[in-house]
Amino acid sequence: MSRATRLRLERAFIDGVVRDDVTVEIADGRFSAVGVDPAADAERVEGLAVPGFANCHSHVFHRALRGRTQTGGGTFWTWREQMYAVAQRLDPDTLHALATATFREMLAAGYTSVGEFHYLHHAPSGARYTEANVMGTALLTAAAEVGIRITLLDTCYLAAGIGRDPEGVQRRFSDGDAQTWAERVAELDALDGRARIGAAIHSVRAVPREQLSIVVAAARNRPLHVHLSEQVAENEQCLAAHGMTPTALLHDAGALTPLTSAVHATHLTETDIALLGSSGTHACFCPTTERDLGDGVGPSRALHAAGSSLTLGSDSHAVIDPFEEMRAVELDERLVSMTRGHWSATELLDAGGRIGQASLGYADAGRIAVGQRADLVVLDLGSPRTAGTGAGAETAVFAASAADVREVWADGVRHDAGVLREQAGLELARVIGGLWG
Amino acid sequence: MSRATRLRLERAFIDGVVRDDVTVEIADGRFSAVGVDPAADAERVEGLAVPGFANCHSHVFHRALRGRTQTGGGTFWTWREQMYAVAQRLDPDTLHALATATFREMLAAGYTSVGEFHYLHHAPSGARYTEANVMGTALLTAAAEVGIRITLLDTCYLAAGIGRDPEGVQRRFSDGDAQTWAERVAELDALDGRARIGAAIHSVRAVPREQLSIVVAAARNRPLHVHLSEQVAENEQCLAAHGMTPTALLHDAGALTPLTSAVHATHLTETDIALLGSSGTHACFCPTTERDLGDGVGPSRALHAAGSSLTLGSDSHAVIDPFEEMRAVELDERLVSMTRGHWSATELLDAGGRIGQASLGYADAGRIAVGQRADLVVLDLGSPRTAGTGAGAETAVFAASAADVREVWADGVRHDAGVLREQAGLELARVIGGLWG
Secondary structure, eight states: OOOOEEEEEEEEEETTEEEEEEEEEEETTEEEEEEEOTTOSSEEEEEEEEOOEEEEEEOGGGGGGTTTSOSSOBOHHHHHHHHHHHHHHOOHHHHHHHHHHHHHHHHHHTEEEEEEEEOOOSOTTSOOOSSTTHHHHHHHHHHHHHTOEEEEEEEEOOOSBTTBOOOTTHHHHOOSSHHHHHHHHHTOOOOSTTEEEEEEEOOTTTSOGGGHHHHHHHTTTSOEEEEESOSHHHHHHHHHHHSSOHHHHHHHTTOOSTTEEEEEOOSOOHHHHHHHHHTTOEEEEOHHHHHHTTOOOOOHHHHHHHTOOEEEOOBTOSOOOHHHHHHHHHHHHHHHHSOBOSSOHHHHHHIIIIIHHHHTTOTTOSSOSTTSBOOEEEEOSSSTTTTTSOSSHHIIIIIOOGGGEEEEEETTEEEEHHHHHHHHHHHHHHHHHHHHO | OOOOEEEEEEEEEETTEEEEEEEEEEETTEEEEEEEOTTOSSEEEEEEEEOOEEEEEEOGGGGGGTTTSOSSOBOHHHHHHHHHHHHHHOOHHHHHHHHHHHHHHHHHHTEEEEEEEEOOOSOTTSOOOSSTTHHHHHHHHHHHHHTOEEEEEEEEOOOSBTTBOOOTTHHHHOOSSHHHHHHHHHTOOOOSTTEEEEEEEOOTTTSOGGGHHHHHHHTTTSOEEEEESOSHHHHHHHHHHHSSOHHHHHHHTTOOSTTEEEEEOOSOOHHHHHHHHHTTOEEEEOHHHHHHTTOOOOOHHHHHHHTOOEEEOOBTOSOOOHHHHHHHHHHHHHHHHSOBOSSOHHHHHHIIIIIHHHHTTOTTOSSOSTTSBOOEEEEOSSSTTTTTSOSSHHIIIIIOOGGGEEEEEETTEEEEHHHHHHHHHHHHHHHHHHHHO
16 A cells, blocks of 8 residues: 555645645545644645546547537537548557547546547448457556546447448448447456446447447446437437337437436436436536537436436536536526526536546546545636635636646646646647548 | 837738738827838737727626526516615725726736726615715726726716616716706716716616716717617606607717717617618627627627617627627627628727727727827637637638637736736625625
């Protein structure tokens, strides 16, 4: 056992309450003691410490699109064409480099875990790489090198739409059938205790109805994620083909459980909300992406009331900032409802942290408590954004930004956020500059 | 004439186009030469330089509310009660200190001008101060000390609602009648060429219909601002009392001209939009505040098409960040329309800069061009937010944040943004801490 580190936190968010002078002891990557002791013999850490955030929905390669898809008009579907152009260009080396840079940007922003929704499985032609999981392994390796936990959500993607074979770059995504997908995923190795292998159904568009149960069986006891009803067109196509909503179809296939995360969950019926809630399925919202893509505002509070716990993800990485993600849940609900006070800061910190970590398979992270993984995100309380804002949970959720993060601890490893930011900037410029030539 | 300063800008946004290696010469606070000359003997400035932004709608004292009005539920109207509690507490000294700190936060973020919508005129009892304009002078002095241009929009506020006398803290706001207001405003002295005195009609709630024309006459040839249809309730009350919308009432009083800015302009009829557009009235949107307060999303594009130019303001200062303000116009429109591409990055830079500056009375600011005031906002292109995003106008509007500002030039005076941020943080903590005790 390594020697314990002792810190005296100026302020810390502990299970719903912000306290002064919190002493924590960290040993072997976990909190071995937590208490309030202003006189403790410990290094003083100034600022507001909150638990580490979980980025529950990431497509890491979308980071290459930031700022480059903001010209001209269009919809989600025209944006997707631009996204596919980047997807076509990546190989294991460039994916590894882009993932390293982007995961570092995430860690600098306070994310200590990432759920990577990964479907760039094969070569651009659709042929398998000699090492079938070389792309997934590139992601696992990048996360390990950066020091962020990962749940690799290996994604089953078999069809361009209901009844349509994969087209163009989608051939990279497809294993041909769900059984072949499952056999490949079974070969994946999580490497260490800071990685998990989970599964994903890309969407009801991309996995034929009769093969859903194969994915569900392969995902048993693992996190299972699925894009759900982000677009009205998906609902219409599913209703036309199957006479039921995507949610009902997934429920029918046994895909909705407490280990499942329904990503977006934007355009739902009341019956959909009841099915998601009663099954304990997580609702993973990606507010900055949903705003960027014009998806609409999902029924976050109704889902919560029905039994679906909220988690958050930065998805397309138009923004990588857990603070913006948290407050956007409340602020976008205000925009469409014209009332305030749907989500409290404490609830949003819980969604961004504890609940998200658990949804990725890390129930032992997301709280500053004995036995938990030692994750901390320390915020500057004296920046132009945070100064004078009360230094409570509301400061973190409604005033702070990723630029206010001073240091991040992940599994007991300390990172200077300024150093991470500088390094991420250099790496991002290099790898993305190379991709766009 | 002082010696000219020569800069070679790595990249600069010049009249709609981003160019490399732009050389500018600055003398007596203005650009005396602008050209493209990679070989120029000039100090190299790295990053993307854009013109200075205009914060066209500010209530500087609301900065004390950030992070402190985010508990519990409510509406715009319950939020207003909390805002009034702070308004009640301020005196000339604390207003000056709060304004100094907040204007410094603005300058650090890239705002080189501010339109201060000022109605805290009198003592808490409603009595005049011995020096009647001591509060307005505190704002003018603070701006001069910080080095940000100001247009003091001295606001006529006479009633709690249609047919209702001022109540509680509103007594501070009222001069009793419009003529008395006009006489006081006539005494205000702009001090120097970096300040203007403008006027404001608080709203059709707060200025009785028969006194509107007095304000309009007093404001002749100056910027005139008015809160317009931010809330549905305002429209309903106006229709009930006068049988017409607030826009129609203002039009009837001659208040809509190219020197007028209609602030918010959220809940409008088609006739309202036509009246605002055909009169050349500016539409001043405050997207981060309108989202925070759940006001709704105004018809920015329809107003633009009708002839109302868009300007932007940070209003309640829940956020002080011109980049967030610009992109929010487009992003919030996406949320409610579920389509993309309403506003281009170039148009939004123009709204945030050139058009806003002109609306505040500074038609000689907002462009990097010979004869214009020498304002520059230089962005770091290598931060985790901006790296790899293409370094064009889209980087500024859709990727950057106030934290990416490296330096700000305002009227030829150079400011290190990091130093401004640090100083603003210290000042904000001190003055706001004192206000909340």
